[in-house]
């Protein structure tokens with residue numbers, strides 16, 4: 051059983067819903083804790099093999115609380131830890147010029163020596179205060195399953211040695 055920590059922030063509740071959906075999708079097979087970024091403490095990281103960080107995109111970046119959580123991780127603090135990142139975002143194409151939170155989070159997790167297992171993912175909301183677009187919760191559950199498959203593959207020895 052893999053110890054998984056999901057750290058998230060949410061202003062209007064959409065990212066929280068995605069974080070909980072991912073947590074529920076993983077929970078039957080893994081030991082999962084889901085924690086708001088402002089409540090995350092160093093002891094939450096003890097023994098964690100997969101760290102998933104999610105945030106609403108605000109001005110092309112994660113929220114202050116998520117930025118502070120990431121900043122508090124020491125250099126090389128994620129050695130041996132698989133990492134994944136997600137965000138919520140609006141579907142308007144023009145906002146893309148600012149970038150998205152998930153890519154930003156993912157880059158920081160990798161800089162702290164985390165092992166990338168899946169590309170960062172964005173889930174869509176219909177407007178600034180949500181709600182989530184139809185089907186996005188289901189897509190989040192699927193993403194969680196794909197993540198575990200990718201984890202299992204990355205840990206498996208290659209057939210040809």
Ligand SMILES: Cc1cc2nc3c(=O)[nH]c(=O)nc-3n(C[C@H](O)[C@H](O)[C@H](O)COP(=O)(O)O)c2cc1C
Nearest residue numbers: 060061062063064065106108109110138139140178
């Ligand atoms: C101050 C602010 C800035 C935002 N900037 C962006 C942005 O740059 N790109 C984007 O796609 N959405 C942006 N949004 C919309 C958020 O992504 C949306 O509020 C969020 O996905 C909702 O998630 P939450 O319910 O977890 O807070 C912004 C929202 C706020 C409040």
